[in-house]
Amino acid sequence: MKFDVLIIGGGLAGLATAIKFDNAVTVALIIKKNFSTSSSHWAQGGVAGVLNKDDKLELHEQDTLVAGAGLCNKDAVKFVVENSEQSIQWLIDQGIEFTKTKDNQSLHLTKEGGHSLNRIAHVADFTGKAIQEKLIEQVSAKKNITVFENHTAVDLITNKKINQKNSTNKCLGAYILNNQTGQVISISAKKTVLASGGVSKAYLYTTNPPVSTGDGIAMAWRAGCEIKNMEFIQFHPTCLFHPMERSFLISETLRGEGGVLTLPNKEKFMHKYHPLADLAPRDIVARAIDNEMKQHGLEYVLLDITMLDADFIKKRFPNIYDHCYKLGIDITEEAIPVVPAAHYTCGGVTTDLDAKTTINGLYAVGETACTGLHGANRLASNSLLECLVFSSAAVEHISNCLNESNNEALPSWDESRVSNPDEAVMILQTWNELRRFMWNYVGIVRTNQRLKRAFDRIEILKDEIQHYYKNFIISPDLLELRNLLQVSELIILSALSRKESRGLHFSKDFPEKLDHAEDTVLRLD
Incomplete structure (x- = not known):
């Protein structure tokens, strides 16, 4: 199957990106379960923005930088905050009815932790649900968007993976599993956008829905993308x-x-x-x-x-x-x-202000991406705003260079040498073990001893699941567990490499914050 753009994920980042493309651009939208299972759908708070006459861009920027504990990318912070008003206006234009003040003359703006002023636009306490439902209507009305519900992305396809001799790594599309039939299809795309959310299901206790299994980050890593700041997991x-x-x-x-x-x-x-x-x-x-x-x-x-x-x-x-x-x-x-x-993954796939990753043809938006906005700790209600701002950035950049790209023929999925699984209980057992030791060893307060113990166990489980993946017919549960093990390893590696306590990462071995803040960058090579 061939499309101009392949978007993996159906939360706010994925929906907004799909909707913003011109009707002439063919879009495939991959949704693992259904529209209501994304983290965006569960979001209660709202969208932060400078909307009050008493507020200033500089104040919102400063609050974001303070929360980020010295690790924010100042250009990214400025870019997002400056685009906050028009992003919220875009939602209003789509039909979102934000809660108004008693006189019904202006938006009711609330305040959350870390903000110096009231600047959160909201729809009562179910903002995410209200936004999602309205944007789903918009997606359904656009004929250029083909929605694949109950489909799970298996892996990205790059020219290096299929042994093309190009000098640079380029994303060509992805393998997609039909959850109901078990068939795996290959989708060729000129550009691919990861919008598949965060990794919080790696932990025993989470506010996130079951689909938050780090699929986009894990696939990007296996494809050769740079990953950044994965140690910063926000616990609500x-x-x-x-x-x-x-x-x-x-x-x-x-x-x-x-x-x-x-x-x-x-x-x-x-x-x-x-x-x-x-x-x-x-x-x-x-x-x-x-x-x-x-x-x-x-x-x-x-x-x-x-x-x-x-x-x-x-x-x-x-x-x-x-x-x-x-x-x-x-x-x-x-x-x-x-x-x-x-609750939230502050790190992820490294992107620039155009939402581009370090692989040609591949973009990332929303919680999957590490834009530099959040630094070491996310300021409340900046996440939905980030989805909107970078969906626009991705669409603009892709639209400007779409005609320079071509769809390439992709190999079919080969399962000729695999059989039906004989021990499906292994997936459930491994999942439960992973989430428990991630909670106990890689949680709110960490030590190097706990981290190393978790890492050793991860390596054993990864080998077991990789053997399972290679020898048996795949399932959505197996794919999610494979991805969770991968992102858990990235979290642990990042945490072990940080020799300080900063923001969301607190180590008993290194309780002080260093004078100079540096990103934790992971690369396969």
């Missing part, structure tokens, strides 16, 4: 702790509206860790909660918003209120039990 401070619910995010906006974290005895503790107390950056809040839980032997802490008016809570946080109420927690009358959970 407040994931609902409940035996029936392990992945429900309790938005930071609750603390933005006045909510406070307490121990079970109602004692507040965040003032001991940061001058901003409950509105401190996420890495500090997550470590504070982790420390209090370990110090007092707790399974969780509490997030209390009962001091707010009950009607306000129900109107401002309808999704969170309803979800908790169904589980027997009335958040207008009782505090919410919460724990930290893996």
Whole structure:
């Protein structure tokens, strides 16, 4: 199959990129499950932007740089912030109805941790869902976009992989698995865009949906891409702790509206860790909660918003209120039990301001990419903004050079020497083991001993799964596990190479921050 552009991923980054192409450009959009399973769909907070007359571009830039702990690319920060207003306007033009002020004259802007002013445009507390649903309508209406739901990307196809003697590595397309039929097709594309999200499913506790298995980053690495800053995994401070619910995010906006974290005895503790107390950056809040839980032997802490008016809570946080109420927690009358959970990948595939990777013909947008915006820690609600800004950058660059490229004939998928799997239970067992030791050894607080122990185990599991991959017919579960093992190795290698504590990476062996900030760069060669 041949297309002008192949986009792998159906969250905000993938959808926005697909929609922004001219109708003359043929687009293949690969979605692993369905549209509602992306992390974007689950996003509660909103989109950060300089929209208030009291706000300034320089303030948003400074807040981003402070959160990034000295590792942000200043050009990327400036580029994203300067394009924030027009990105949010683009969403409004697509029909997104952001929450308005009481007089209905302007957007209601809220505040989240690390921001100096209210600048988060939102749709109640289900912004991601509202945006996704509207953009799905737009994609469905565009005849130049062919959507492949229930299809999993297997691997990128490059000229080096098929032994072409070109001097530079170039992406030619990808192998794609039909999850329902088991057939693998090859899609030839002039340009390929990775928009497949982050790696948080590598951890036992995560706020992310099951599809967050690092597919794009793992495929890019195997293809020869440079990968950057994978040690910086953002753990959201407040994931609902409940035996029936392990992945429900309790938005930071609750603390933005006045909510406070307490121990079970109602004692507040965040003032001991940061001058901003409950509105401190996420890495500090997550470590504070982790420390209090370990110090007092707790399974969780509490997030209390009962001091707010009950009607306000129900109107401002309808999704969170309803979800908790169904589980027997009335958040207008009782505090919410919460724990930290893996939430966002700040590192990823190295890209420039055009969203280009280090391989010709390959682009990356959204959480898959490391643009330099987030540095060592992401500022709240900058992620959806980044998707919008770099989707535009990718579309502009691709559109300008599309006519210079040609579709190339690709080899068919060869499974003539494989058989049906005889021990499928191995996949489940390995998955569970991986997520548990990643949580225990490569989590919020790290030591070199723990990291090395995790690395040794990863290498054994990688060999086992690679043998399985080579000898048996592939499945979506096998592909996800293969990718998770690969990105977990990249996280560990990056963490071992950083001899300091900075942002989201905290090492007991190197508790101090170095004077000079440097990126962690991984290359196959």
